[in-house]
Amino acid sequence: MILKPTAMDTIIQSSTVELLQTHGITVAPRARSEATQFKAGHEVVGIIAFDAGDVAGQLTLVVPAPIYRGTAQGRSTQTTHADWTREATNQLMGRIKNRLLQFQLKLRTHIPTVLSGAALERQNRGRSYPHIAYVFGALRGEVVVTIDASLAKALLEYSNASILVPEGELILFD
Numbered sequence: 001m002i003l004k005p006t007a008m009d010t011i012i013q014s015s016t017v018e019l020l021q022t023h024g025i026t027v028a029p030r031a032r033s034e035a036t037q038f039k040a041g042h043e044v045v046g047i048i049a050f051d052a053g054d055v056a057g058q059l060t061l062v063v064p065a066p067i068y069r070g071t072a073q074g075r076s077t078q079t080t081h082a083d084w085t086r087e088a089t090n091q092l093m094g095r096i097k098n099r100l101l102q103f104q105l106k107l108r109t110h111i112p113t114v115l116s117g118a119a120l121e122r123q124n125r126g127r128s129y130p131h132i133a134y135v136f137g138a139l140r141g142e143v144v145v146t147i148d149a150s151l152a153k154a155l156l157e158y159s160n161a162s163i164l165v166p167e168g169e170l171i172l173f174d
Helices: 009-022 065-069 081-103 117-124
Strands: 028-035 045-052 056-064 113-115 130-137 141-148
Touching: 009 028, 009 065, 009 130, 028 081, 045 081, 056 081, 056 117, 065 081, 065 141, 081 113, 113 117
Parallel strands: none
Antiparallel strands: 028 130, 045 056, 045 113, 056 141, 130 141
8 A cells, every 4th residue: 555645754754864863874775664563673673662642552663673773883893783773772762752843742762772573573473563664774774663553544734833852862761
Protein backbone atom coordinates (compact mmCIF):
# COMPACT_ATOMS: atom_id res chain seq x y z
CA MET A 1 0.00 0.00 0.00
CA ILE A 2 1.30 3.47 -0.84
CA LEU A 3 0.78 5.83 2.06
CA LYS A 4 0.20 9.52 1.51
CA PRO A 5 3.26 11.50 2.74
CA THR A 6 2.68 13.56 5.87
CA ALA A 7 4.49 16.26 7.81
CA MET A 8 5.42 13.56 10.34
CA ASP A 9 7.15 11.59 7.58
CA THR A 10 9.22 14.64 6.70
CA ILE A 11 10.16 15.18 10.35
CA ILE A 12 11.19 11.57 10.92
CA GLN A 13 13.03 11.15 7.63
CA SER A 14 14.92 14.45 7.80
CA SER A 15 15.81 13.92 11.48
CA THR A 16 17.20 10.47 10.67
CA VAL A 17 19.19 11.66 7.64
CA GLU A 18 20.65 14.59 9.59
CA LEU A 19 21.54 12.52 12.65
CA LEU A 20 23.27 9.82 10.66
CA GLN A 21 25.12 12.45 8.63
CA THR A 22 26.65 13.79 11.87
CA HIS A 23 28.11 10.29 12.36
CA GLY A 24 29.49 10.14 8.83
CA ILE A 25 26.74 7.85 7.51
CA THR A 26 25.12 8.94 4.28
CA VAL A 27 21.62 7.56 3.80
CA ALA A 28 18.73 8.20 1.45
CA PRO A 29 15.09 7.71 2.42
CA ARG A 30 13.52 4.84 0.53
CA ALA A 31 10.18 3.31 1.26
CA ARG A 32 7.91 3.53 4.23
CA SER A 33 5.27 1.01 5.08
CA GLU A 34 2.63 0.27 7.67
CA ALA A 35 2.90 -3.01 9.57
CA THR A 36 1.57 -4.69 12.69
CA GLN A 37 4.47 -7.01 13.51
CA PHE A 38 8.09 -6.03 14.12
CA LYS A 39 10.54 -8.16 12.16
CA ALA A 40 14.22 -7.53 12.74
CA GLY A 41 16.91 -10.06 12.10
CA HIS A 42 19.53 -7.68 13.46
CA GLU A 43 21.75 -8.13 16.47
CA VAL A 44 21.03 -4.67 17.91
CA VAL A 45 17.78 -2.66 17.92
CA GLY A 46 17.56 0.68 19.76
CA ILE A 47 14.21 1.33 21.45
CA ILE A 48 12.80 4.41 23.15
CA ALA A 49 9.26 4.81 24.46
CA PHE A 50 7.30 8.06 24.33
CA ASP A 51 3.90 9.42 25.28
CA ALA A 52 1.82 12.59 25.09
CA GLY A 53 -1.92 12.56 25.65
CA ASP A 54 -3.49 10.26 23.05
CA VAL A 55 -0.09 9.45 21.56
CA ALA A 56 2.01 6.67 23.04
CA GLY A 57 4.35 4.05 21.71
CA GLN A 58 7.96 3.45 20.84
CA LEU A 59 10.54 4.35 18.26
CA THR A 60 13.07 1.77 17.14
CA LEU A 61 16.31 2.24 15.26
CA VAL A 62 18.21 -0.51 13.45
CA VAL A 63 21.69 0.28 12.18
CA PRO A 64 23.25 -2.98 10.93
CA ALA A 65 26.77 -3.90 12.05
CA PRO A 66 28.43 -3.21 8.65
CA ILE A 67 27.05 0.36 8.70
CA TYR A 68 28.04 0.83 12.36
CA ARG A 69 31.60 -0.33 11.64
CA GLY A 70 31.84 2.45 9.04
CA THR A 71 31.18 5.10 11.72
CA ALA A 72 34.60 4.94 13.37
CA GLN A 73 35.14 8.70 12.99
CA GLY A 74 34.77 10.57 16.26
CA ARG A 75 34.00 7.62 18.52
CA SER A 76 36.05 5.74 21.05
CA THR A 77 37.34 2.29 20.18
CA GLN A 78 35.65 1.05 23.38
CA THR A 79 32.20 2.08 22.15
CA THR A 80 30.13 -1.01 21.43
CA HIS A 81 27.51 -1.33 18.71
CA ALA A 82 24.83 -1.54 21.44
CA ASP A 83 26.07 1.60 23.24
CA TRP A 84 26.28 3.56 20.00
CA THR A 85 22.80 2.43 18.91
CA ARG A 86 21.29 3.32 22.30
CA GLU A 87 22.74 6.84 22.10
CA ALA A 88 21.79 7.29 18.42
CA THR A 89 18.21 6.22 19.27
CA ASN A 90 18.10 8.79 22.07
CA GLN A 91 19.47 11.51 19.79
CA LEU A 92 17.00 10.67 17.02
CA MET A 93 14.05 10.82 19.40
CA GLY A 94 15.40 14.12 20.78
CA ARG A 95 15.53 15.63 17.29
CA ILE A 96 11.99 14.48 16.52
CA LYS A 97 10.71 15.68 19.90
CA ASN A 98 12.35 19.08 19.38
CA ARG A 99 10.72 19.53 15.96
CA LEU A 100 7.30 18.48 17.23
CA LEU A 101 7.33 21.35 19.71
CA GLN A 102 6.66 23.64 16.74
CA PHE A 103 3.45 21.68 16.18
CA GLN A 104 2.08 21.91 19.71
CA LEU A 105 3.03 18.29 20.47
CA LYS A 106 5.14 17.86 23.62
CA LEU A 107 6.38 14.31 23.86
CA ARG A 108 7.62 12.76 27.06
CA THR A 109 10.38 10.30 26.31
CA HIS A 110 11.70 7.46 28.40
CA ILE A 111 15.15 5.93 28.81
CA PRO A 112 16.43 4.29 25.63
CA THR A 113 17.49 0.66 25.60
CA VAL A 114 18.71 -1.94 23.14
CA LEU A 115 17.61 -5.49 22.44
CA SER A 116 18.47 -8.00 19.80
CA GLY A 117 15.96 -8.23 16.98
CA ALA A 118 15.02 -11.74 18.14
CA ALA A 119 14.46 -10.54 21.74
CA LEU A 120 12.25 -7.68 20.52
CA GLU A 121 10.19 -10.10 18.42
CA ARG A 122 9.77 -12.40 21.45
CA GLN A 123 8.78 -9.44 23.64
CA ASN A 124 6.14 -8.32 21.13
CA ARG A 125 4.90 -11.82 20.24
CA GLY A 126 1.13 -11.96 20.43
CA ARG A 127 0.87 -8.18 20.48
CA SER A 128 -0.24 -6.47 17.34
CA TYR A 129 0.79 -2.84 17.38
CA PRO A 130 0.54 -0.79 14.21
CA HIS A 131 3.71 1.02 13.31
CA ILE A 132 5.24 2.80 10.37
CA ALA A 133 8.61 1.54 9.13
CA TYR A 134 10.97 3.96 7.39
CA VAL A 135 13.78 2.44 5.35
CA PHE A 136 16.97 4.33 4.45
CA GLY A 137 19.49 3.08 1.93
CA ALA A 138 23.16 3.23 2.88
CA LEU A 139 26.31 2.01 1.20
CA ARG A 140 26.56 -1.09 3.41
CA GLY A 141 22.89 -1.96 3.94
CA GLU A 142 19.66 -0.44 5.15
CA VAL A 143 18.86 1.57 8.25
CA VAL A 144 15.32 1.08 9.54
CA VAL A 145 13.34 3.36 11.87
CA THR A 146 9.93 2.32 13.13
CA ILE A 147 7.52 4.54 14.97
CA ASP A 148 4.18 3.85 16.55
CA ALA A 149 1.37 4.65 14.13
CA SER A 150 -0.37 6.84 16.75
CA LEU A 151 2.50 9.34 16.43
CA ALA A 152 2.74 9.00 12.67
CA LYS A 153 -0.97 9.86 12.40
CA ALA A 154 -1.04 12.60 15.06
CA LEU A 155 -2.66 15.86 14.09
CA LEU A 156 -0.10 18.62 13.91
CA GLU A 157 -0.86 22.32 14.23
CA TYR A 158 2.02 24.53 13.20
CA SER A 159 2.56 27.30 15.74
CA ASN A 160 5.51 29.21 14.24
CA ALA A 161 7.16 28.91 17.65
CA SER A 162 10.92 28.93 17.70
CA ILE A 163 12.71 25.75 18.65
CA LEU A 164 13.20 25.90 22.39
CA VAL A 165 16.32 23.77 22.54
CA PRO A 166 18.92 24.17 19.79
CA GLU A 167 20.50 21.00 18.35
CA GLY A 168 23.43 19.78 20.42
CA GLU A 169 22.36 21.66 23.57
CA LEU A 170 22.90 19.75 26.83
CA ILE A 171 19.81 19.30 29.00
CA LEU A 172 20.24 18.07 32.56
CA PHE A 173 17.36 16.18 34.17
CA ASP A 174 16.49 16.34 37.84
